[in-house]
Amino acid sequence: LSIWSFAWSPNSKQIVFQGTDTPLTDDSYMFKKIYQISIEEGIPSLLCKTEGKLGPMAFSPDGNHLAYLGAVSLNDPLAQSLFVVPSSGGTPKNLTENFEGSGHNLYWLDNHTVLLLSTEGVQNTLRKVDIRTGKMKLIYSNGPIITSLSLHRKSGKFAAIANAPTHPSELFVGTVKKGHLTRLTHTNPELREIKLARQEVIEWEGADGWKIQGILTYPLHYQEGKKYPLALQIHGGPEGVSVNGWRTRATYPVQILAANDYFVLEPNYRGSGGRGVAFSKADHDDLGGKEFEDVLAGIDHLVKMGYVDNEQVVTGGWSYGGYFSAWAATRHSQRFKAAVVAAGLTNWISFAGTTDIPHEMSLVHWNSYWLEQRDLHWERSPLYHIQNANTPTLIVHGLKDERVHPEQSLELYQALKLKGVPTRLIMYPREPHGLREVPHMVHFINSVISWFEEHVKKKAEPHMNKYIN
Structure with missing residues (x-):
């Protein structure tokens, strides 16, 4: 198997990885599967059935669930939907059916809540998603375009890379509670002129x-x-x-x-x-x-x-x-x-x-x-x-x-x-x-x-x- 990405469980006893039979670029786009492997046994097995493209994935803080971005079918152009599956295996649940947006990345806030970074129309947004009900709550939708972030789960604070019509990417900080960004860097001061x-x-x-x-x-x-x-x-x-x-x-x-x-x-x-x-x-x-x-x-x-x-x-x-x-x-x-x-x-x-x-x-x-x-x-x-x-x-x-x-x-x-x-x-x-x-x-x-x-x-x-x- 060729391994393209992996996640280590919080208790360090399990690894999940995305793999393909061959190391071809086309396979990495279209034919990745999610495998799990026990550290003790060392033998990989399929964690769950998926179809089409796969994106980022992460364990819940307690290690009981795996959330990932994926396609809904083989002909889905993007790994844009949010799925959750028990870390022991099972049938994935699509939490974003009929969502008029495209997910980019995900971050666990707690054992029951995922923070989803998406594009909706021409704006990048942050939404809380309850994995039990699929209910979504918008927390950020206007302002600089967030392209990536690093979350401190306990405090709800995060650092983000974002850009705006008036400047390329800069470093910002914000909180999940307020959904507001504060700019920290000005790496292109010449733009002021x-x-x-x-x-x-x-x-x-x-x-x-x-x-x-x-x-x-x-x-x-x-x-x-x-x-x-x-x-x-x-x-x-x-x-x-x-x-x-x-x-x-x-x-x-x-x-x-x-x-x-x-x-x-x-x-x-x-x-x-x-x-x-x-x-x-x-x-x-x-x-x-x-x-x-x-x-x-x-x-x-x-x-x-x-x-x-x-x-x-x-x-x-x-x-x-x-x-x-x-x-x-x-x-x-x-x-x-x-x-x-x-x-x-x-x-x-x-x-x-x-x-x-x-x-x-x-x-x-x-x-x-x-x-x-x-x-x-x-x-x-x-x-x-x-x-x-x-x-x-x-x-x-x-x-x-x-x-x-x-x-x-x-x-x-x-x-x-x-x-x-x-x-x-x-x-x-x-x-x-x-x-x-x-x-x-x-x-x-x-x-x-x-x-x-x-x-x-x-x-x-x-x-x-x-x-x-």
């Missing part, structure tokens, strides 16, 4: 009348009544989620785009996390379908509001966000002035043969394998629609990417060149699924801004220094 663009949560009506949320960042020097270009920055997954905290990083330069006079929309389309199991499963066997209609509806909403010039819409994103941008530049090319496709999927069939997660991508996103629905998987590939492509497209990839193989970018690049569409290919050496090296990060940001400025505003040499006020 920088004017940041306004950021807010917006909602619009997506396909089938569904309520869709997103994060909207205004142009830095926004003037009411003036129409601006719009830059989509689309999260990956698709079960990722954009929350209302600090949004700017090297791969998603939100504030830098805003400083260059773009509205920036980060849509949480159906299939995203943070809205419960049903919402995250809602794109099954319809990738690029109604989930992308949700995005197009967001654009239409901003156009109707008078914020955005419909002829100046651009898009960018990584991984599944890269797929959406490639889909925009091909299937929906008439809507987009320019695109940045970063580590994006462009051919669902060849992707399945080169990725390190063929089971995960097929089971929890498509809910089928390409060989079972070949025509659908090919029709939802950006390359299928290459004859419709006219959108200038910057393509970016890391040469050490095992998740989305660089050949996906090569396929799109070659096809766009054959079609005569303006395109550029950047391959970063040593980089995996994302960017790790600072020179590559800086180069990517400048390349994105330059590409958009060239093809939207017809300017030659913008620079990210424009961000500094």
Whole structure:
């Protein structure tokens, strides 16, 4: 067995661990099981039956129960539901059925109460959950976005890492009783000298009348009544989620785009996390379908509001966000002035043969394998629609990417060149699924801004220094 995580019982006589038969990445995503082993006997056995993804787990203080985050089925995109099971084994109980949120981590407050850290919509929350009744009590829902915490059970005090629209991650302290955070650190004091663009949560009506949320960042020097270009920055997954905290990083330069006079929309389309199991499963066997209609509806909403010039819409994103941008530049090319496709999927069939997660991508996103629905998987590939492509497209990839193989970018690049569409290919050496090296990060940001400025505003040499006020 390959062991991915473990928890030691309070009396030190039992260990539970999550294991798989083989040490493959795909197995660690999809096929982990929970085992228990007695320290005296040393022979592992299954603790309980689980199906699909597994997340954090912990013993109750008295050692009588194990709580864990897990999927409700093999095709659940996230280990987002809270389960509890006797530490001696048995049938797990789902404490969060019909919960319109996605659990991230759990912490025992006492033998009967779990503190659950979740995303609900665009906010991270803390809730007390009674393991006997499943009753939940909200204790924190507004303020900085908590990403992790360390709990002192006896006092109810905790330390937390959290971020907000005005700052990246900082250290906070709080109490379960009051549900309020106090900031302790200011590790980026230079931000006090920088004017940041306004950021807010917006909602619009997506396909089938569904309520869709997103994060909207205004142009830095926004003037009411003036129409601006719009830059989509689309999260990956698709079960990722954009929350209302600090949004700017090297791969998603939100504030830098805003400083260059773009509205920036980060849509949480159906299939995203943070809205419960049903919402995250809602794109099954319809990738690029109604989930992308949700995005197009967001654009239409901003156009109707008078914020955005419909002829100046651009898009960018990584991984599944890269797929959406490639889909925009091909299937929906008439809507987009320019695109940045970063580590994006462009051919669902060849992707399945080169990725390190063929089971995960097929089971929890498509809910089928390409060989079972070949025509659908090919029709939802950006390359299928290459004859419709006219959108200038910057393509970016890391040469050490095992998740989305660089050949996906090569396929799109070659096809766009054959079609005569303006395109550029950047391959970063040593980089995996994302960017790790600072020179590559800086180069990517400048390349994105330059590409958009060239093809939207017809300017030659913008620079990210424009961000500094």
